Amino acid sequence: MLICSFSHSLIRTSVxxxxxxxxxxxxxxxxxxxxxxxxxxxxxxxxxxxRAPYGSxxxxxxxxxxLQSVEELFRRGCKLVILxxxxxxxxxxxxxxxxxxxxxxxxxxxxxVIRPTVEAVGGLTRSHHVGVLATAGTVSSRSYDIELTxxxxxxxxxxxxxxxxxxxVENGEYETPGADYFVRERVTEIxxxxxxxxxxxxxxxxxxxLLPLIRKYIPEGVNVxxxxxxxxxxxxDYLGRHAEMDAALxxxxxxxxxxxxxxxxxSEQASLFMNERVEAEQITL
Ligand code: DGL
Numbered sequence: 592m593l594i595c596s597f598s599h600s601l602i603r604t605s606v607x608x609x610x611x612x613x614x615x616x617x618x619x620x621x622x623x624x625x626x627x628x629x630x631x632x633x634x635x636x637x638x639x640x641x642r643a644p645y646g647s648x649x650x651x652x653x654x655x656x657x658l659q660s661v662e663e664l665f666r667r668g669c670k671l672v673i674l675x676x677x678x679x680x681x682x683x684x685x686x687x688x689x690x691x692x693x694x695x696x697x698x699x700x701x702x703x704v705i706r707p708t709v710e711a712v713g714g715l716t717r718s719h720h721v722g723v724l725a726t727a728g729t730v731s732s733r734s735y736d737i738e739l740t741x742x743x744x745x746x747x748x749x750x751x752x753x754x755x756x757x758x759x760v761e762n763g764e765y766e767t768p769g770a771d772y773f774v775r776e777r778v779t780e781i782x783x784x785x786x787x788x789x790x791x792x793x794x795x796x797x798x799x800x801l802l803p804l805i806r807k808y809i810p811e812g813v814n815v816x817x818x819x820x821x822x823x824x825x826x827x828d829y830l831g832r833h834a835e836m837d838a839a840l841x842x843x844x845x846x847x848x849x850x851x852x853x854x855x856x857x858s859e860q861a862s863l864f865m866n867e868r869v870e871a872e873q874i875t876l
Contacts, residue, residue: 607668607841608635609633609671610637610671610673611625611635611637612637612657612661612672613637613675613679613796614644614646614679616638616640616760616860616861617675617676617800618636618638618676618796619636619864621796621819621822622634622636622675625673625823626846628820628827632844635664635667636846636848637664637849638850638857639660639851639876641851643757644757644761645676645726646728646754647728648678650682653679653683654687656679657679657683658686660876663849665695667849670698670700670836671699671700671702673822674703675822676796677726678725678726678728678729680703680705681705681729682732687701700836702826704796704822705735705738706825707818707822708816708818709738709742710821711821715814716746716790717789718787718788718790719746720746720747720787720788720790721746721747721788721790721791722751722788723735723736723751724751724756724778724781725750725753725794725795726753726757729752730750730752735748735792735794736748747785749788753773755773756777756801760800763860765800765801774807775804775807778808782813789813790813790814791813791815791816792816792818793805793815793816793818794818799818799819800864848870849872849873849874850872850873851873851874851875852873
C-alpha cells in the first residue's frame with residue numbers, strides 16, 4: 592500500500608502539464624488551437640462552469656475565483672498556466688503576477704491572452720479603427736484600449752459588451768434563433784458606432800463558438816479576429832525563449848479536463864467543441 596501510494600505520487604509529480612483556465616467552455620477555443628500547434632505537451636484544462644459567467648462580476652470576485660483556479664492547477668502539477676479568459680486576464684492577471692506568484696517560486700508562471708492578441712492586431716488594421724467585442728468586465732477594464740494605444744498611438748478603439756453571448760454558449764444555445772438575434776443586434780450596434788472599423792476582435796474566448804453567426808452579420812472586408820491561433824503562436828514563441836520552462840513541462844500528449852460543474856454535462860459539450868471524446872472530472876474549488 593505504501594509502495595503504491597509512493598509510486599502514485601512520483602507519477603503525479605513527474606507530470607507537469609500546461610494549465611489552461613477559463614470561467615467555462617470558452618477556453619476550449621484556445622486549448623484546441625494550442626494542441627493543434629503543440630500536440631506533444633500535456634495539458635490540464637479547468638473550466639469554472641459552476642461560477643460562469645465571470646463577465647459581469649466585480650474585480651475582487653474575478654480575482655478571487657481566478658486565483659483559486661490557478662492555485663488548484665499549480666497544486667496538480669502545472670508550472671505554467673494560461674488564463675484563456677479575457678475577463679480574468681483583464682481583472683486578475685496583473686495582481687496574480689505581482690502579489691501571488693511569489694508564494695509559488697520563480698519556476699511558476701501565469702500568462703494571459705490580451706497581450707498576444709494586441710501584438711497581432713496592431714499590424715492588421717489599415718483604417719486604424721478597431722472594434723472590441725467582449726464581456727462587460729473586459730470592456731470596462733479598458734485593457735484593450737490601453738494596450739493597443741501603447742503599441743499604436745493613433746488607433747481608435749470601440750468596445751462593446753455582449754452580455755448575452757456567454758450565457759448562450761454556456762447553455763449550448765449557440766446555433767438557435769435566440770443566438771442569431773443577439774449576435775445580429777451586437778454586431779450591428781458596433782458597426783453603427785464606428786463604420787470605419789476594419790478589424791473586429793472577439794475579445795472573449797467564448798465568442799468563436801458563435802463565429803458562423805458573427806460572420807453572417809459582419810460587413811464584407813472587416814477582419815474578424817479569434818484569439819486561438821494568436822495565443823498558440825505566442826505560447827510556442829514563449830517556450831522557445833524560455834528553455835527552463837520548456838524543460839520543466841512534460842511531453843506525453845495527454846489532456847485532462849476539470850470542471851466545477853457536472854462532469855457528464857461538461858464532457859458532452861466539450862466533446863462537441865473539441866471534436867473528440869472528453870471525459871471530465873468534477874472538482875470543488
Ligand atoms: N471566456 C471568458 C472571456 O474570455 C468569458 C467570461 C465570462 O465568463 O463571462 O472573457
